[in-house]
Amino acid sequence: MLEQIPAAISELNLSMPALRLLGTTVALLLIVLVVRAVLSKVIRTSIQSTELRRKWLVQTRNGLILIFLLGLVLIWGQELRTLALSIVAIAVAFVVATKELILCFIGSLVKGGARSFDIGDRIQVKDFRGDVIDQNLLATTILEVGPGKLTHQRTGRATVIPNSLFVSEPVINESFTEDYVLHVFTVPFKRDDNWQLAQKVLLDATQAQCEPFLETARRYMRRLGDRRGLEVPVVDPRVSLQVPLAGEIHLVVRFPCRPSQRSAIEQAILMEAFANNDFSGVRKKGSEEDQGPIDPERME
Structure with a gap:
């Protein structure tokens, strides 16, 4: 039993700063409430005009609320800074972990805003080339056309392209003119x-x-x-x-x-x-030899 007392004291010491902050906050709240009650009584007794009285009551209430909020910021400032740093660290970690997903959403917006292509168009992005058969917020699916960039036969393979590529890579639309x-x-x-x-x-x-x-x-x-x-x-x-x-x-x-x-x-x-045509330019043997030596005078 006696061995548990130091542990309880250490926990109490650790919680003392938080208790002091809570006590200060309660004290500030009480002060604000007392001041509001006093000011409200003074305004009701000293001001005869109903509109002017209502105006002063509202302004007094709003001013005291503002003072209370500023007091909370001063009291809990250090804890708020610590909390803000923690939130920023969590946000940075979240962005780093989901960077590709965020880029896919942005690529979808870029693709839709620029109207780069539609279902059925033949496109090329980097080394990916084919006919678009499906698209959503994360990826675009094409039926591969090839092999190479000069062939127009489908290979039977489907390629799923992440929309993040549309942010940094140009899109070639081979079906821009549609019907022809x-x-x-x-x-x-x-x-x-x-x-x-x-x-x-x-x-x-x-x-x-x-x-x-x-x-x-x-x-x-x-x-x-x-x-x-x-x-x-x-x-x-x-x-x-x-x-x-x-x-x-x-x-x-x-x-x-x-x-x-x-x-x-x-x-x-x-x-x-x-x-039915032969375009080879191979000359017959002896075709140049039969001409004999070239006469320099004939060249002139």
């Missing part, structure tokens, strides 16, 4: 190949594939340009030249089509162009 898109693919050739013939054959094949819907695509692009205030792009099929390296020629084929027909029309153009 301008599809582009590249056919590489060597400099010695007959790329002139390949250019003509590819253009003829592209025009033949696009002829059934070319006028419809033109009207659609004109309406789209008028609705969105954009410059109307040239819809006619074209085959352009690029020289990425000194010994290479790339033919860039561009044509309009519906988003779902990109891969089929591209394959049809390539099959038609390469099925």
Whole structure:
């Protein structure tokens, strides 16, 4: 029994600061109540006007409440600072622990506010590319298209992209023009190949594939340009030249089509162009030897 007395005394000493604060708070409350009672009695007895009396009573009450709150802040200031630091530490830990979730919510707001894409659009974010099939506050689900960035065949795999990527990464929407898109693919050739013939054959094949819907695509692009205030792009099929390296020629084929027909029309153009044509530029042996030595006078 005697051994428990020191422990009780130590606990009492630990609680003494809190008891002092509580006692001071009660004393302040009593003082405020007494002062209010005295002032109210003085106001009721000395002021005859009803409106002026009510005004002074209200102002006195509000002033005493303000004084009481300031007194509480002075009395409990140290404890309030400790509590505030604890709340801040808890808030920081909560933010650090849920940073990815918060970024996902922010990415969802950015995506919705910018109207970057909708269900059914084909998008690319970083190395993820596919058709959007679902989206919510945390993630966006796409059906992967590939392999690579130039292929338009579905791989059968679904990719769930966290919306936090939309905060820091650009989004490429390949279905921006909706009903009709301008599809582009590249056919590489060597400099010695007959790329002139390949250019003509590819253009003829592209025009033949696009002829059934070319006028419809033109009207659609004109309406789209008028609705969105954009410059109307040239819809006619074209085959352009690029020289990425000194010994290479790339033919860039561009044509309009519906988003779902990109891969089929591209394959049809390539099959038609390469099925009955040989674009290799290999020269026959002896073709240069038969010409004999070059006469310098003829060069002049």
